[in-house]
Amino acid sequence: MAPKTKEQFEEIRQQSKAAIMQAALELFAQRGFAATSISQIAKEAGISKGLMYNYFSSKEDLLKAIVEEALKDGQKMTGVLWDDSLGPKEQLIQMIQGVITQVKSNRNYWKLMTSLSLQKDVMSGIEDIVQEGKAGIIERITLLFGQLNVEDPLKEGYILGAFLDGIMMHYIVLEENYPLDEMANYFIREFIEKRYQPTKS
Amino acid sequence: MAPKTKEQFEEIRQQSKAAIMQAALELFAQRGFAATSISQIAKEAGISKGLMYNYFSSKEDLLKAIVEEALKDGQKMTGVLWDDSLGPKEQLIQMIQGVITQVKSNRNYWKLMTSLSLQKDVMSGIEDIVQEGKAGIIERITLLFGQLNVEDPLKEGYILGAFLDGIMMHYIVLEENYPLDEMANYFIREFIEKRYQPTKS
Amino acid sequence: MAPKTKEQFEEIRQQSKAAIMQAALELFAQRGFAATSISQIAKEAGISKGLMYNYFSSKEDLLKAIVEEALKDGQKMTGVLWDDSLGPKEQLIQMIQGVITQVKSNRNYWKLMTSLSLQKDVMSGIEDIVQEGKAGIIERITLLFGQLNVEDPLKEGYILGAFLDGIMMHYIVLEENYPLDEMANYFIREFIEKRYQPTKS
Amino acid sequence: MAPKTKEQFEEIRQQSKAAIMQAALELFAQRGFAATSISQIAKEAGISKGLMYNYFSSKEDLLKAIVEEALKDGQKMTGVLWDDSLGPKEQLIQMIQGVITQVKSNRNYWKLMTSLSLQKDVMSGIEDIVQEGKAGIIERITLLFGQLNVEDPLKEGYILGAFLDGIMMHYIVLEENYPLDEMANYFIREFIEKRYQPTKS
DNA sequence: TATGAATGAGTCTTCATTCAT
DNA sequence: CATGAATGAAGACTCATTCAT
Numbered sequence: 075m076a077p078k079t080k081e082q083f084e085e086i087r088q089q090s091k092a093a094i095m096q097a098a099l100e101l102f103a104q105r106g107f108a109a110t111s112i113s114q115i116a117k118e119a120g121i122s123k124g125l126m127y128n129y130f131s132s133k134e135d136l137l138k139a140i141v142e143e144a145l146k147d148g149q150k151m152t153g154v155l156w157d158d159s160l161g162p163k164e165q166l167i168q169m170i171q172g173v174i175t176q177v178k179s180n181r182n183y184w185k186l187m188t189s190l191s192l193q194k195d196v197m198s199g200i201e202d203i204v205q206e207g208k209a210g211i212i213e214r215i216t217l218l219f220g221q222l223n224v225e226d227p228l229k230e231g232y233i234l235g236a237f238l239d240g241i242m243m244h245y246i247v248l249e250e251n252y253p254l255d256e257m258a259n260y261f262i263r264e265f266i267e268k269r270y271q272p273t274k275s
Numbered sequence: 276m277a278p279k280t281k282e283q284f285e286e287i288r289q290q291s292k293a294a295i296m297q298a299a300l301e302l303f304a305q306r307g308f309a310a311t312s313i314s315q316i317a318k319e320a321g322i323s324k325g326l327m328y329n330y331f332s333s334k335e336d337l338l339k340a341i342v343e344e345a346l347k348d349g350q351k352m353t354g355v356l357w358d359d360s361l362g363p364k365e366q367l368i369q370m371i372q373g374v375i376t377q378v379k380s381n382r383n384y385w386k387l388m389t390s391l392s393l394q395k396d397v398m399s400g401i402e403d404i405v406q407e408g409k410a411g412i413i414e415r416i417t418l419l420f421g422q423l424n425v426e427d428p429l430k431e432g433y434i435l436g437a438f439l440d441g442i443m444m445h446y447i448v449l450e451e452n453y454p455l456d457e458m459a460n461y462f463i464r465e466f467i468e469k470r471y472q473p474t475k476s
Numbered sequence: 477m478a479p480k481t482k483e484q485f486e487e488i489r490q491q492s493k494a495a496i497m498q499a500a501l502e503l504f505a506q507r508g509f510a511a512t513s514i515s516q517i518a519k520e521a522g523i524s525k526g527l528m529y530n531y532f533s534s535k536e537d538l539l540k541a542i543v544e545e546a547l548k549d550g551q552k553m554t555g556v557l558w559d560d561s562l563g564p565k566e567q568l569i570q571m572i573q574g575v576i577t578q579v580k581s582n583r584n585y586w587k588l589m590t591s592l593s594l595q596k597d598v599m600s601g602i603e604d605i606v607q608e609g610k611a612g613i614i615e616r617i618t619l620l621f622g623q624l625n626v627e628d629p630l631k632e633g634y635i636l637g638a639f640l641d642g643i644m645m646h647y648i649v650l651e652e653n654y655p656l657d658e659m660a661n662y663f664i665r666e667f668i669e670k671r672y673q674p675t676k677s
Numbered sequence: 678m679a680p681k682t683k684e685q686f687e688e689i690r691q692q693s694k695a696a697i698m699q700a701a702l703e704l705f706a707q708r709g710f711a712a713t714s715i716s717q718i719a720k721e722a723g724i725s726k727g728l729m730y731n732y733f734s735s736k737e738d739l740l741k742a743i744v745e746e747a748l749k750d751g752q753k754m755t756g757v758l759w760d761d762s763l764g765p766k767e768q769l770i771q772m773i774q775g776v777i778t779q780v781k782s783n784r785n786y787w788k789l790m791t792s793l794s795l796q797k798d799v800m801s802g803i804e805d806i807v808q809e810g811k812a813g814i815i816e817r818i819t820l821l822f823g824q825l826n827v828e829d830p831l832k833e834g835y836i837l838g839a840f841l842d843g844i845m846m847h848y849i850v851l852e853e854n855y856p857l858d859e860m861a862n863y864f865i866r867e868f869i870e871k872r873y874q875p876t877k878s
Numbered sequence: 879t880a881t882g883a884a885t886g887a888g889t890c891t892t893c894a895t896t897c898a899t
Numbered sequence: 900c901a902t903g904a905a906t907g908a909a910g911a912c913t914c915a916t917t918c919a920t
Contacts, residue, residue: 681880681881681882681883686881686882686883689882689883690882690883693883693884724884724885725884725885725886726885726886727884727885727886727887728883728884728885731882731883731884
């Protein structure tokens with residue numbers, strides 16, 4: 075008799091929305107945005123085609139929501155990441171491990187993002203947000219390399235970024251067959267620990 | 276009328292085909308395979324929609340032809356690449372420079388390939404050919420690292436691969452803004468030359 | 477709890493119903509029946525989509541209810557209109573003024589009716605009721621023109637009807653910019669008063 | 678073997694386009710723009726749904742094309758209409774007859790236009806063109822009434838317009854059952870000929 | 879060989895309507 | 900009585916592909 079309460083509706087909404095976003099992320103990541111149809115998403119999410127439009131105004135809007143949410147989650151984790159009480163090398167290592175952890179915890183998201191970054195004008199609004207985040211990280215890394223007395227901190231930062239993107243790419247493409255942790259550890263040991271020896275002045 | 280009719284036809288065929296493949300590669304790379312329509316390709320190539328089907332039996336077939344052709348070109352270049360008269364480090368450097376050269380000379384192709392590698396089931400036939408090529412390279416590199424007395428040649432090889440893929444990725448995404456040569460040189464100097472010192476036994 | 481529950485319910489019912497009909501009339505008139513969605517009506521009326529179906533079994537039923545109610549109101553006014561104690565010319569004038577008054581008092585309704593009359597099969601049930609009403613009026617007018625010794629009372633009636641419909645149309649389309657009263661008065665003076673002079677044989 | 682010539686294609690295009698516009702006009706007029714689906718138009722025109730989009734970029738664009746074409750035709754006829762060698766009363770009559778002829782020759786078009794004029798924002802671009810045409814006619818009529826020494830030429834013009842619009846409306850709605858010519862003639866005789874007697878100064 | 883009109887399956891999206899609460 | 904989540908059929912539109920010339 076009584077209508078559902080606001081809270082009940084809100085809960086239902088959150089559940090449906092999450093289910094849709096989850097299904098869409100999976101499919102967008104595996105097949106690509108353009109190649110994924112709303113029908114497929116609806117089927118995967120176990121809902122009707124029409125329902126998606128109760129929550130997202132368009133397929134693009136859905137994509138945007140997915141990216142933004144994962145971005146927010148990522149930033150939450152990143153915020154925790156930096157521990158200024160550590161030395162630069164330790165911070166570097168922690169950062170690398172943090173990136174690895176994030177990628178592992180949300181492989182589909184990173185796969186989708188990689189895919190999107192390859193296409194022009196898929197998402198105008200998103201590009202900016204992502205770039206912003208990246209710029210912050212690079213700046214930070216450059217700073218650390220500066221403290222490590224590296225010859226060209228910026229280049230060194232880009233190289234590190236390239237390595238991380240490369241390793242991520244391999245992990246994303248090869249899925250279960252890629253020993254991500256092993257590779258990361260090997261890299262840290264061989265290319266961080268050894269390379270950036272304390273400079274006893 | 277003229278006796279050369281057949282050859283002329285063949286030449287026209289080759290020109291049209293090349294124009295179509297060129298246009299398609301450009302668009303597939305920039306917008307993605309699924310998001311590119313035959314109409315767009317035809318317009319870009321300056322031909323009619325129908326003509327495409329004279330040369331390729333389907334959109335997928337066109338994609339396959341593009342990938343295969345570029346692959347063949349690549350292998351031609353790769354074949355030239357290895358110079359066994361050099362020492363392992365020099366071969367490594369030459370290989371890296373070779374990869375960079377290839378990517379630079381055909382950025383769209385590598386962008387497309389990267390894009391395709393992220394999507395399941397876009398191309399069944401292609402996957403295998405590419406994997407084959409990659410396996411050969413890895414084997415070769417592992418061998419070189421073995422000669423360089425590296426602790427774990429396979430991991431070292433994968434790390435190098437990650438570096439190269441990462442650098443390539445940045446170049447592909449950032450386009451003109453990425454100083455590819457500078458980065459490559461920096462990488463070779465700092466991460467190859469310095470790392471693999473001759474081991475005077 | 478309170479004894480008046482039923483009446484209160486009834487009152488609420490009437491209010492909601494009226495609000496819905498009011499909102500729907502407004503939107504149907506301004507955008508057209510087919511182009512107006514239930515959602516828009518619900519939003520305009522300040523109620524939920526589902527509630528509409530408590531009062532009307534369908535969108536068509538809602539339209540029907542609106543038309544019928546306005547028709548009833550109109551007939552109430554029309555009933556008052558005819559004053560047999562007046563002479564035919566005076567009755568004519570009164571009728572014209574009555575029509576003008578009605579149109580002014582419910583412009584949206586007349587706009588909607590005009591719109592509906594242009595479309596086939598929008599409403600089967602409605603057509604008949606409206607036609608019935610119109611036939612009565614024409615009969616009455618024809619009678620009056622007969623008393624005025626007009627050459628062809630039926631045609632004269634149709635012409636008057638055409639004028640009234642035309643003036644109404646202008647008013648409906650031009651909204652505030654049309655001087656309805658002025659036009660009506662000018663018409664009465666120039667085309668009624670002057671035209672139908674008492675025929676003192 | 679040889680491809681179709683430009684002319685052949687052009688002819689095919691014109692035919693298909695005409696068939697689509699013809700079918701669409703019929704349906705838009707009878708059922709209304711919003712209530713008519715592309716499927717219905719395609720079926721009525723005997724073509725596939727997709728073909729419409731070879732010729733018109735959208736449903737709205739189709740509507741616009743229809744209106745504009747009919748407008749052009751109308752203006753061609755109107756241009757012929759005015760004969761300055763006649764006296765004002767004769768010009769008036771000719772104009773009335775011209776309007777009647779146009780409406781008769783393209784009833785669906787006028788039905789559609791009437792329908793459109795009732796809805797806000799169906800067509801932004803069209804509104805202007807139509808208003809422009811109307812303004813010219815009113816100006817002309819006002820001029821004629823001035824020559825006829827009418828008390829208030831502008832009002833008289835609007836009244837005439839109301840008459841004509843009303844008669845047209847009846848004709849449009851009642852279709853075959855409305856004796857348009859008879860009514861027009863009666864109107865001319867009774868409301869033009871008789872009303873505007875030559876003023877022997 | 880080359881063209882582009884034509885098709886129809888499939889895409890994104892809207893919307894009247896239902897229903898659990 | 901009231902809500903709005905959910906459905907599914909239908910609508911506008913796209914696009915790979917075919918085919919007559």
